[in-house]
Amino acid sequence: MSDALSFLEEDLTCLICCDVFTDPVTLKCSHSLCSECLQRFWATQEVPQCPVCRKECSHDEPTKSLAFKALCESFKTRKPTAVSGDVCPLHKETLKLFCYDDKQPICVVCYTSKQHENHKCSPVEEAAVNLKETFKEQIDKLQVTVDDHMKAKKSCVEEAELIKEHTSVEENKIKKEFEKLHQFLRDEEEKQIRALRKEMEHRDEKLKSRITGLSKKISDLSERMAALWQQLEDENITFLQNYRDALKKLKHPSVPKTTPVIEEYQHHPIQTMIFTTWARMQNIVEKPPVTLDPDTASDKLMVSQNCTSVQYVEKRLKVSDNPKRLYVGVLASQGFSSGQHCWDVEVGGNKNWTLGVVGETVNRKYLYKMDPMSRFWCFRYVERKYKKGIKPAKDIDNNERPNIIRLQLDFHKGELRFIEPFRNRILCTFKGGFPERVFPYFCTGDLSTPLNIFPAKKQQL
Numbered sequence: 001m002s003d004a005l006s007f008l009e010e011d012l013t014c015l016i017c018c019d020v021f022t023d024p025v026t027l028k029c030s031h032s033l034c035s036e037c038l039q040r041f042w043a044t045q046e047v048p049q050c051p052v053c054r055k056e057c058s059h060d061e062p063t064k065s066l067a068f069k070a071l072c073e074s075f076k077t078r079k080p081t082a083v084s085g086d087v088c089p090l091h092k093e094t095l096k097l098f099c100y101d102d103k104q105p106i107c108v109v110c111y112t113s114k115q116h117e118n119h120k121c122s123p124v125e126e127a128a129v130n131l132k133e134t135f136k137e138q139i140d141k142l143q144v145t146v147d148d149h150m151k152a153k154k155s156c157v158e159e160a161e162l163i164k165e166h167t168s169v170e171e172n173k174i175k176k177e178f179e180k181l182h183q184f185l186r187d188e189e190e191k192q193i194r195a196l197r198k199e200m201e202h203r204d205e206k207l208k209s210r211i212t213g214l215s216k217k218i219s220d221l222s223e224r225m226a227a228l229w230q231q232l233e234d235e236n237i238t239f240l241q242n243y244r245d246a247l248k249k250l251k252h253p254s255v256p257k258t259t260p261v262i263e264e265y266q267h268h269p270i271q272t273m274i275f276t277t278w279a280r281m282q283n284i285v286e287k288p289p290v291t292l293d294p295d296t297a298s299d300k301l302m303v304s305q306n307c308t309s310v311q312y313v314e315k316r317l318k319v320s321d322n323p324k325r326l327y328v329g330v331l332a333s334q335g336f337s338s339g340q341h342c343w344d345v346e347v348g349g350n351k352n353w354t355l356g357v358v359g360e361t362v363n364r365k366y367l368y369k370m371d372p373m374s375r376f377w378c379f380r381y382v383e384r385k386y387k388k389g390i391k392p393a394k395d396i397d398n399n400e401r402p403n404i405i406r407l408q409l410d411f412h413k414g415e416l417r418f419i420e421p422f423r424n425r426i427l428c429t430f431k432g433g434f435p436e437r438v439f440p441y442f443c444t445g446d447l448s449t450p451l452n453i454f455p456a457k458k459q460q461l
Contacts, residue, residue, distance in 0.1 A: 012072055015052055016041060021072040025062035029055045038062060098127035159320055169305060224249050290332045290343040290440050290453055295322060296364070297330035301444070307333070310442055311450040312352075326364045329443035335360060337437040341409045344421070345442070346452040347381070348403055352445035354380045355405060356430075357416060357438040372430065378441065379405070379418040379428040388428050402427065406456050407440070421456070 012020050016037035023035040031052040033041075042048045048057040086095050093107035101119040110116055122130075231239060231246055239246075291307040299316045303309070310330055319325065336357075347353050359375030368374040371389040378389055386393040396402070402420040405427065409416050414433030419426055444451050 008075065012075055020076055021068070023064070024068050024072060025064050026068070027055075027057055028061055029053050029057075032068070035062065035064070096124055097121045098124050098131075100127070155318075158318060162318065173305070290334055290341075290455075292330055292442065292453070293324070293333040294330075296324045296326050298326050298328050300328075301330050303330060304450075308453045309450045310444060312444045312447055314447060324364065327367055329354065329358075329441055331358065332440035332442075335437045335439045336409060336411055338411050340411070342406065342456040343440065344404050344406045344454045344456045346404055346454065348449050350381070350444055350446045350449040350451060351384070352382055353451060354378050354382075354441070354443040355407060355418070355451075356441050357407075357409065357434075358441040359435070360437040360439065372432065375436075376441070377416050377430045377434075377438075382445075386427070388430075393428055396427070404454075408456075409438075411438075 009020065014021050014024075014032075014034045014037055016033055019034075021032065021034055024032050025035045025038060026032045027050050029050050029052070031050050033051065038051070041051050042059070048059060048061075049055065050057055087093065088095055088107035088110060091107050091109040093109055095105040095107055097108065097111050098105050099110075099116055099119050099121050102116070105124055106116060106121070111121055228246060228249055231242060234242070292303045292310055294303040294307065297303050297310070297319070299319050300313060302311045302313050302317060304311075324331075345355055347355075354370065356370075356376060356378030358377075362368065362375045368376060369390055370376045370378045370380065370387075371391075376389065379393070380387040380389075386396060400423070402422070404421055406419040406421045407416065408419060411434060414431060416430040417426055418428040442451055442453075
């Protein structure tokens with residue numbers, strides 16, 4: 001029914017006031033409008049026109065239809081009025097209560113009906129106050145969640161910037177190192193070409209000298225042959241008188257080699273040269289010592305770009321939390337499960353350091369005791385005292401404090417030694433073996449002095 005009335009209303013609507021016709025009139029072009037609306041429109045026109053099709057009209061043209069007017073008036077009386085928002089659509093009563101079970105406002109009649117029997121209800125004003133407070137609390141919690149997401153996003157953006165910077169730095173390092181190799185190869189190529197050209201120039205000079213000699217011999221032989229041909233034209237007696245001398249001129253000289261000299265160089269040892277260059281190139285690529293893994297460093301340790309130095313910092317660094325990262329300290333990139341290994345650490349005047357090796361499966365997110373039972377084999381200097389793990393070690397005079405500490409690991413023998421190479425004295429030794437792969441471990445708590453790592457065999461003492 002309501003749909004039918006809606007369609008009818010469209011046909012009974014004035015195109016000027018957009019409401020149901022009031023005192024409607026019809027023009028000759030068949031368009032209908034409110035009489036008052038048409039007169040107001042024509043008041044703005046020099047020549048009367050239909051507001052719909054713009055066809056010229058006369059002032060006496062509009063005609064009224066009593067039946068059409070009656071239809072419009074009847075429609076207005078039958079058109080349903082909108083129900084107020086605070087009135088119950090079922091009982092037309094004011095909505096004075098709120099049903100917590102159905103979560104909607106209801107009227108008193110609804111409250112007494114079976115539909116809301118035993119439902120918890122309260123006055124609209126009281127319910128609104130209570131629910132608004134709860135609603136506000138939920139909004140506040142949602143705001144906290146939004147803030148957490150904003151912080152997480154900011155952290156991701158910052159990490160992305162750090163990754164971008166790190167990538168740029170690493171890219172430059174790669175380019176720099178490869179440029180060394182490229183320059184070495186360019187120099188080797190130029191040197192080999194210079195050597196080849198020098199050798200070929202020498203041989204070219206020898207060939208030119210030989211060509212000159214051969215040309216002279218050819219000229220001499222040609223003159224001799226011309227003279228011999230001339231003797232053939234002499235009288236018989238003259239020919240015979242000179243025959244003995246002519247035989248000497250017919251003596252054949254030695255025949256020179258006809259094989260091109262270049263054949264000696266057709267099998268130039270290119271592969272040998274390449275292999276020699278490759279072997280020499282290895283000399284410029286230094287085998288790295290034990291190097292630090294930045295992804296394992298705690299947020300209070302800053303690893304140098306070349307990964308051979310670690311510095312304690314006062315303010316925590318912004319680092320990603322990954323499974324490899326330690327709660328305290330930093331590990332080397334290299335792990336050992338066999339063989340003998342040696343590396344030097346410059347401690348200098350550092351007043352708080354720990355060196356050693358750590359088991360691969362140790363839980364890296366907790367602070368452990370520095371002893372073999374926890375899979376830490378460490379030598380330490382804390383509070384001006386040397387310690388073997390958690391136990392006191394032999395004290396060392398301040399005047400003889402080591403500047404360099406050498407770590408010697410013999411995995412098969414199950415032994416780790418801490419040595420001062422300058423005085424060639426053993427500071428600490430762990431024996432008893434290692435149940436798993438181990439990684440070199442480093443830690444410092446001194447803001448002023450970093451720990452520096454060197455290959456033991458190259459360290460100048």
